[in-house]
Amino acid sequence: MLDKPSKSEAVPSLSHPPSVLLDVPLISQMPELPRGCEVTSLAMLLHYKGVHVSKLTLAKEIKKDPTPYRRIGQTVYFGNPNKGFVGSMTTMSRPGFGVFHGPIYELANRHLQGRAINITGSSFETVLFHLGQQKPVWVISTSTFERVPARYWRTWQTPQGPVSITYKEHSVLLTGYDNQYVYFNDPLANIKNRRFPLASFIRGWEQYGKQAITYK
Template sequence: MKFVLKSLVLFCMVFTAVAFTHADDASAAASINKTYYVKGDIVNIRSGTGTNYPTVTQVKYGTKLQAFQYAYNSKKEVWYHVTLPNGQKGWIASWLITSTAPAYSPINAPLISQMPELPRGCEVTSLAMMLHHAGKKVSKMTLAYEVKEDPTPYRKVDGKVYFGNPNVGFVGNMYTYNKPGYGVYNKPVESLARQYLGNRVVNLSGQSFTEVKKQLDKKKPVWVIANSWFTKLPESQFTYFYTPQGKIKVTYREHSVLVTGYSGGYVYFNDPLSNQKNRKLRLNNFIAAWEQMGKQAISYN
């Protein structure tokens, strides 16, 4: 009986070792500590050192992998035992990876200029870009007409500005700087977006920028409100509107863009005012501006 138990224990130990490495008999796995990146569009991660082994999972182009073993199989092919970003492990062929990090490519969302028709229409123009990326070819002018408005007229009494509330609807005139105007915030924009995308719309407002990054990782651009300086503004750039709902703090530097990516400490976005596609600026400054404007962000699934 003791002999049987010892045999079973020995068999389990051998089987476990083989199951863990799954390297062919051609060579034993050797240790390594090196970073690689996937260079194929969609690549299989396998349970062993050959295409005859089952697929464990799949990874996309540019995925960062940490290799901790390598081995030659019976065909003299080099395979690497790697750890994926989620901690999962498996084997990948050497010809499917590279040690050079791929150049970053932001989301290819269409660029639409708000000018000259909509001097204050950055919010609806950025939304138009997002909707176009989602397959809804609606114009900025249609969205300008459809967005909810706050009809509260502009008045200035004893140095105080009485005006509309951008949380309710677009405030003032969108079409000219010759008349008073301001902009619109995420809630009315979300309602407008849902007319075209329904439940696909995701309002990320109030959450951390990590949630914005998650959408970008899924190749979904994100509508945001920041400011035209794209950094935290001094208090001198803010004022107050006295609205039917109460006093609110605003800045005439308010600006909306469509975020298309982030990499290496930078953020990329389509700017409808400067008419720049995938404009690149420092991420920490951009986040500071975005947070100062209330962490307003909308995307879609």
């Protein structure tokens, strides 16, 4: 289950330009952070805003859930990505996963001096509105940028209760859109303004809980 933000930012009007493409500095998560897409995408957002903090600094600062990976029969016990980064961010040789919007929002707010906005749970029109205001948007989607079939989803037992995840998870920084495509900086593929069909991307984003963060 995905934690919801405690409060959301009201958007007075969802009108936005027909297309936008922002020039956001591209930062690769590799080679240091093979599971660090979330903090690297946040680093790109902060750099665009003029806050020059490194991905490695953010990787150290992000809250961690230290719950170890255990498997008993068919049941997996692991950390809660709503509470902190789960497992190892720096090596694929140890169990790991990632982190959801809550700890990222908290970290973004610290560096943006309270000006971060958690728009998780809002419609994609709200995301487009903020892009239309020349603000990139941090998101979590699936790694296929499309809905992931049910067979790839798992339920973990965490200290706070069950959490549903798929390892086909990825965080990118949205940089633009038009009537057919969404554009984003992809920290794993190391592609600036990568293009993907809008309708497909929205389906994957919605499946992973409509997680999105930007700033005032």
